[in-house]
Amino acid sequence: MAAANAEPIVAPDEDAADDRDSSLGDDTTSSTESLRSSILDYRRENGRTYHRYKDGKYNLPNDDQENERLDLQHNLFLLTFDNQLGLSPPNHSDSKVKRVLDLGTGTGIWAIEFGDDHLEAEIVGVDLSPIQPNLNLTPGGYVELQDIDVIMKSDDGTLTEDNALFKWNKLLEEAAIKLGRPFE
Structure with missing residues (x-):
């Protein structure tokens, strides 16, 4: 009889969470966009x-x-x-x-x-029906950010232009300017 706390025979694959398939492409918008009207x-x-x-x-x-x-x-x-x-x-x-x-x-x-x-x-x-809450801001809504300085910076150079946080910050800055409410 095997011990109840025996180690697994096969170690878990750390890359198992990455189930992307390059043959499928990386844009899921087109595959779900037409579904929205029929599912509603x-x-x-x-x-x-x-x-x-x-x-x-x-x-x-x-x-x-x-x-x-x-x-x-x-x-x-x-x-x-x-x-x-x-x-x-x-x-x-x-x-x-x-x-x-x-x-x-x-x-x-x-x-x-x-x-x-x-x-x-x-x-x-x-689920069969898309009844989950919409966790996004409706047009005309407000976003309130509380920070000492909304412009993100890094003193060690890790916040590069290809970083998602940097890109988000740049888009946020552009949106504020377009709304007539620049951060400066």
């Missing part, structure tokens, strides 16, 4: 909306009333599990989980809370 074409029945994927196979609606029920169900699970998002080892705060796939993510509340507890993890939520 909900079927209406008895004052409720339902997704059209395999029409009629899934019996629950996807409207605001259903979203509230799903969030209530999430809270009931939290009460049942003593405020834990789950009982398996990846749910423990010290698990250092790298990737999580939430199938049937619903409103996304579990995935969002799991992400808040596991900042090191990449979390992907998949």
Whole structure:
């Protein structure tokens, strides 16, 4: 009989998180853009909306009333599990989980809370209906940044022009100028 705490026979592949395939290209916009209009074409029945994927196979609606029920169900699970998002080892705060796939993510509340507890993890939520919250700023909205100096700098030369933070900062500076509110 093998010991319960035996080391794994095969060591985990550290590059396993990189599942990019150069033959597929690196622009996913075109592959999902046309899907958006069809996925939002909900079927209406008895004052409720339902997704059209395999029409009629899934019996629950996807409207605001259903979203509230799903969030209530999430809270009931939290009460049942003593405020834990789950009982398996990846749910423990010290698990250092790298990737999580939430199938049937619903409103996304579990995935969002799991992400808040596991900042090191990449979390992907998949559902039949795109009912998850839009975590972006609507046109005309405000962004409030609080920093001593909004222009990012580095004294050791690590903030180069090809760095994402540098690019973001440059775009932010250009946007402020276009809005007539330069930082200087």
